[in-house]
Amino acid sequence: MDFRDTPEEAAFRKELRGWIEAHLPEGWRGRNPTPGGLEVDAAREWSKRLHEAGYAGLTWPLEYGGQGAPYTYQAIFLEEMARAEAPEHIGVIGLGMAGPTIMVHGTEEQKRAHLHKTLSGEEVWCQGFSEPGSGSDLASLRTKAEDAGDHYIVNGQKVWSSYAHIADMCILVVRTDASVPKHKGITYLLVDMRSAGIDVRPLVQITGDPEFNEIFFTDVAVPKSNVVGEVNEGWGVAMTTLLHERGTLGFALTARLEVAVAKLIALVKERGADADPIVRDRVAQQWMELQALKLTNYRALTTLMKTGIPGPEGSIAKLHWSESNQRLTKLALDVLGPHAQLDGDDGVWGGYWQHQQLRSRGNTIEAGTSEILRNIIAERVLGLPRSR
Amino acid sequence: MDFAFTDEQEMLRHQARSFLATEFPAERIAELSFSEAGWDESSWRTMAELGWTGLSIPEEHGGAGMSFLDESVLFEELGYALYPGPYLSTVALTLPAFADAPDLLASVAAGTATATVAIAEPGGPSSLEDAGGVRTEALRAGRGWSVTGTKELVCDLATAGHVVMVARSEEGVGMWSVAPPVSSRRVTSTMDRSRRLGRLVLEEEPARLLVGPEHLEPVLRQMRSRGLAALALEAVGIAQKAFELARDYSKERKQFDKAIGAYQAISHQVSNIYIDMELARSLAYWAAWCVAEEDPRAPTAAAAAKALASEAAVAACERSIQIHGGVGFTWEHVLHRYYKRAQWISSFEGGVSAQRAVVASSLLDA
Numbered sequence A: 001m002d003f004r005d006t007p008e009e010a011a012f013r014k015e016l017r018g019w020i021e022a023h024l025p026e027g028w029r030g031r032n033p034t035p036g037g038l039e040v041d042a043a044r045e046w047s048k049r050l051h052e053a054g055y056a057g058l059t060w061p062l063e064y065g066g067q068g069a070p071y072t073y074q075a076i077f078l079e080e081m082a083r084a085e086a087p088e089h090i091g092v093i094g095l096g097m098a099g100p101t102i103m104v105h106g107t108e109e110q111k112r113a114h115l116h117k118t119l120s121g122e123e124v125w126c127q128g129f130s131e132p133g134s135g136s137d138l139a140s141l142r143t144k145a146e147d148a149g150d151h152y153i154v155n156g157q158k159v160w161s162s163y164a165h166i167a168d169m170c171i172l173v174v175r176t177d178a179s180v181p182k183h184k185g186i187t188y189l190l191v192d193m194r195s196a197g198i199d200v201r202p203l204v205q206i207t208g209d210p211e212f213n214e215i216f217f218t219d220v221a222v223p224k225s226n227v228v229g230e231v232n233e234g235w236g237v238a239m240t241t242l243l244h245e246r247g248t249l250g251f252a253l254t255a256r257l258e259v260a261v262a263k264l265i266a267l268v269k270e271r272g273a274d275a276d277p278i279v280r281d282r283v284a285q286q287w288m289e290l291q292a293l294k295l296t297n298y299r300a301l302t303t304l305m306k307t308g309i310p311g312p313e314g315s316i317a318k319l320h321w322s323e324s325n326q327r328l329t330k331l332a333l334d335v336l337g338p339h340a341q342l343d344g345d346d347g348v349w350g351g352y353w354q355h356q357q358l359r360s361r362g363n364t365i366e367a368g369t370s371e372i373l374r375n376i377i378a379e380r381v382l383g384l385p386r387s388r
Numbered sequence B: 001m002d003f004a005f006t007d008e009q010e011m012l013r014h015q016a017r018s019f020l021a022t023e024f025p026a027e028r029i030a031e032l033s034f035s036e037a038g039w040d041e042s043s044w045r046t047m048a049e050l051g052w053t054g055l056s057i058p059e060e061h062g063g064a065g066m067s068f069l070d071e072s073v074l075f076e077e078l079g080y081a082l083y084p085g086p087y088l089s090t091v092a093l094t095l096p097a098f099a100d101a102p103d104l105l106a107s108v109a110a111g112t113a114t115a116t117v118a119i120a121e122p123g124g125p126s127s128l129e130d131a132g133g134v135r136t137e138a139l140r141a142g143r144g145w146s147v148t149g150t151k152e153l154v155c156d157l158a159t160a161g162h163v164v165m166v167a168r169s170e171e172g173v174g175m176w177s178v179a180p181p182v183s184s185r186r187v188t189s190t191m192d193r194s195r196r197l198g199r200l201v202l203e204e205e206p207a208r209l210l211v212g213p214e215h216l217e218p219v220l221r222q223m224r225s226r227g228l229a230a231l232a233l234e235a236v237g238i239a240q241k242a243f244e245l246a247r248d249y250s251k252e253r254k255q256f257d258k259a260i261g262a263y264q265a266i267s268h269q270v271s272n273i274y275i276d277m278e279l280a281r282s283l284a285y286w287a288a289w290c291v292a293e294e295d296p297r298a299p300t301a302a303a304a305a306k307a308l309a310s311e312a313a314v315a316a317c318e319r320s321i322q323i324h325g326g327v328g329f330t331w332e333h334v335l336h337r338y339y340k341r342a343q344w345i346s347s348f349e350g351g352v353s354a355q356r357a358v359v360a361s362s363l364l365d366a
Ligand SMILES: Cc1cc2nc3c(=O)[nH]c(=O)nc-3n(C[C@H](O)[C@H](O)[C@H](O)COP(=O)(O)OP(=O)(O)OC[C@H]3O[C@@H](n4cnc5c(N)ncnc54)[C@H](O)[C@@H]3O)c2cc1C
Pocket: A126, A127, A128, A129, A130, A132, A134, A135, A136, A137, A159, A160, A161, A162, A163, A212, A362, A363, A365, A366, A367, A368, A369, A370, A371, A372, A375, B264
């Protein structure tokens, strides 16, 4: 056990820290590529710079534009980005879900076509999984794809699709066989969002931001070469995506929490709440939860590097992050007292905390609700009987 | 960055797990909790032979010259087995006070001595943090010293060979070792009967100076960090046992024709035990590493780990008792013993809010 950087890791950290200082434009600090945050063009530009400097897809193979670095480098990267409050790469879904899925299940042609562009920010991805009738029970999905020779014709509707309004590509799960049990007739497609017949309609979230969308598919042609894995075996491919959504992404989420805790401490001091014993107690608790989460991620990482399989501890990341983040943002509003109601330009910090607090409520719903994640831990990690 | 224990440490864990499972099964723990002594004295020799008591004692003093990280494997396993014996008090708490006393180090390594630290006083300080407020007096007596005063909440007092007194002399607060007569010790009724606290009344008891006032601070800090980190690890062991009992019972027990684990009100509680335990485990291992490496973050890490792990252990036991229904509420069932130990850990050196206050101070008062 050793929590120090190895000499190589320390050198990497130092170089990265210097690079961020030198290349992060003034005014971009603390602004993620979200509505109200960094604009799309700026976010793409930042992502391109990260990629050119070799910091996007650190753990991805060299041949697909990555660096082939060990996972610890990715952990260091996220720590340093959080420390500098540098904006995240625009490809949250591409880097965290689409890319890793293509790497495992994709054809050589698909890897060459998409991985590099995902890292450079040229291809932004969205995820077309949920439907009006199929959320937690994803396998019940009804958007269908019909065989039309060298391509499929897709018809149906997806919903809650984050970033679809700016996305170039979509990872889409569709029904290709309705005559078999629900998990057995699903196919996983890569869809060009500029295809004819795709209609994206923004949906406004409780924050007021249009961050997710409905996507309507009307006779959309998708080439068969865009099937990932085998036809009707898309469920297994989708599982890979979800594993990464809740695991790999967990690291990025923890880095966000690290920023949030630092900001919380700054707020508490700024508002003179640092003498209030109850606030002190709650701040300490948030910090402890952050450390525990970060260390648990490291532990899962050590298991992954030793055995090639992520440790079961990883299943905790997204679940605990979301709940901890909700408590943290609520504490910030509590610290603001009556001023907590003022948001936007009239709010303290321009309404930052009001936005964070409202947005945090989505955290326990997106990427698997907390209830579903507790089911998964109970059933798949702990071996309890199935609840259904 | 590497979060794994070494192969040697894993072997030690394995050895501890099987030794403790054979020597101290649940029935034996229950039996010992009713005995006058409260523990099996012969086990101390055996543990010394296994090399456990001298793990971190330098080789020139008869130890194995290893680190707190190696000991931490044992703290966790001893907690898991609910071992009743003065390992925590002797090894985690007292050793820093013995650093300049080679004879005492050697006797701990050899298994011929056990020891504890006496801090709290009735109406006075109750933790190492406010050791400055002690009223117990150390006076020069000829070429040596004598100590007069009353101590309470002394861990494993009944069995300790040496009691390290935090006391005050004309020069300031320091530490003296005494071997108090039986008549001066009273075992106080303790909720956790497997780790009893005691009250000590000394009147001009001959004493040996161990730590002079000028050296007190670093020794106190080390004692506290070692003690809190050790308790955090023990709490992880406690949580692990409560978790396993809950998990297994929820698979076995059937009601309404189904294993109760199929009901989410049960399965989600089992998940919660697991989540809290794994988070606490990570923090406890990190704290252990910080202590072993004398990292400047050790005091904060240890306080944070003790808070999170004791809370996780208490909650694990409470949830597990609930999951077991009526049988979990019986004296017969082992769970209440773990529950009481978890609460013992929680209270020692101050509860969760006291530990969080330490953490808060490092975050907000810098
Ligand atoms: C901010 C945000 C961003 C999102 N981004 C995307 C995206 O990019 N792409 C995408 O495809 N989807 C996205 N989603 C959708 C998200 O994945 C779904 O909302 C989620 O899976 C839940 O589905 P649902 O909304 O249909 O709720 P339902 O599944 O109907 O759930 C309703 C309630 O019932 C509970 N429940 C359901 N089944 C069970 C069960 N078996 N046991 C216990 N409780 C149960 C749920 O936990 C929840 O509390 C996003 C959602 C949000 C909030």
